[in-house]
Amino acid sequence: MTTEPTYRRGDSGPAVAAIRERLARLGLIDAGSIPAQGEPVFDEAVETAVRHFQQTRRTTVDGMVTPGTMRLLEEASWRLGDRDLTPAADPPFGDDVAELQRSLLTLGFDCGRVNGAYDPTTVGAVREFQRNVGLPATGVTDLATVQALNRLNRRMAHGGLLHAMRESEAIQSAGPALPGKTLVLDPGHGGPDSGVGAGGLIEAEVVFDIADRVKTRLEKLSVTTYMSHGPGGSPDDRRRAEKANELGADLLISLHCDAHSNPAASGVAAFYYGNDRFGHSSPTGERFAGLVQREITARTGLANLGTHGMTWDVLRYTQMPAVRIELGYLTSPHDAALLASQRFRESCADAIVIAVQRLYLPPESDSPTGVLRLAELRAQ
Ligand SMILES: [Zn+2]
Structure with missing residues (x-):
């Protein structure tokens, strides 16, 4: 068994060079102070820097680089995005992990304490975040994940935080099970x-026909389901939102089909409440929009036109997460043929119900897109 060495004043060699370099990167020592000639030395300046470092890290202040201090120096050198963070039995430690944890907490994702350890709670929060933004829920913090975090953090900095926390709290206190939820289906027009x-x-x-199929499925799963209106009525969008508020709904799903002068326009899009100008959006709505979008495109032949933040009345006046789905273009021969088929309508209804279930599932019991079956849900 080898013991890791301790470096102290007077030492020199490659390890001391590495220590000086780390301290310089942290801004604790002047990089230019490394002598051009001769071996880098553990001098008084290094010792002062080490003491300072130990003080800020709340560890024993002795001015020596013990194996423990060496590990702390190594951790401190990581910046978020420098490396991929991968779940492991012996998890990565570092300032990049702490940076990640602070970001997740700001966005309302529970990753436990900010401890700089890429532990299972943090990995769970990363998966949750990835699902939210439509990335594969791998639990690996890669460049795409870091970029999505930075983008959202910038938006949240403009005042969306309280709203975000209120919504994710509501989801958590609602619990993972579907029975007992109240859902409003809002067929357009x-x-x-x-x-x-x-x-x-x-x-x-x-x-209306697709909404009716969704309603039948949800009722079998003991979800209280309302329509925003009967087939004969057409309240305006604000009234539809208010009705969902009065019913104390957990979720509102509005269904429409689109049209375009160009018959080549085709595909499905999902919209949640979002206003980039004010940096304000509904993170749960955004997440649900992503889930619906993924399930529908995985189960039908509709092209994925993505999820988008909008401030339409039905999204804006609802107090619960709300999503509007534009289920294909009636002006597209391809989409119209699908929308005319019973099988397609059944698949759409399945996709929407599965997305609802996924929204309330705890992260660890989730399974890949397009594989969950309604029969399995009923058994749960
Ligand atoms: Zn419409």
Whole structure:
């Protein structure tokens, strides 16, 4: 068994050079003070810097680089994004992990204490975050994850934090199970307003039919489900939102189909409350939009047009997370053929219900997109 050495004043050699370099990177020693000739020495300046470092790290202040201090110096040299953080039995430690933990907490993801350890709680929070932003929930903090974090943190810095925390708290206190939840389905248009008519289909009829299939499935799962209106009525979007508020709904899902003068326009898009100008958005709405989008595109032939923040009344006046789904273009022959088929409507309804379940699932019991089946949910 080898004992790791301790370095002290008067020592020299490559290890001392590495120590000087680390201290310089931390701004504790002037990088230019390394002598151009001769071996780098553990001199008085190094000792002072080590003491200072030990003080800020709340460890024994002795001015010597013991194996413990060496490890702390190593941890302190990492910046978020320098390396991929990968879950492991012997987890990575470092200032980059602490930086990650502070970011996650700011965004309302519970990663436990900021301890600089890439522990299971932190990995769970990373997975949760990745699902939120539509990245693969690998639990590995890679460059794409760091970039998404930085982007959201900038937005949150403008005042979305309280809103974000309130929503994620509501999700947590609602618990992981579907039974007992209240959901409002909002098929677009209705009554005299039939929405888009194209490809031999009428938007109001198509979305009401799909909403009805979702309702049947959710009721089998003991979810209290309401429609925002009957087939004969067409309240305005603000009224629909208010009705969901009055019902104390946990989630509102609004369904529409799109239209475009170009028949090549096709695919599905999902919208959540978001306003980039004020840096304010609904993180749960965004997450649910991502889940719905992934499930629908995995189960149907619809192209993925992504998720987008919008401030439409139905998203804005709802007090719960709300999502509006534009289920294909009736003006696209491809999409219209799908929307006319019973099988497609069934798949859409399955996808929406699975996305609802995923929203409330604890991260560790989640399974990959497109593989969860309704029968399994009923068994849970
Ligand atoms: Zn519409």
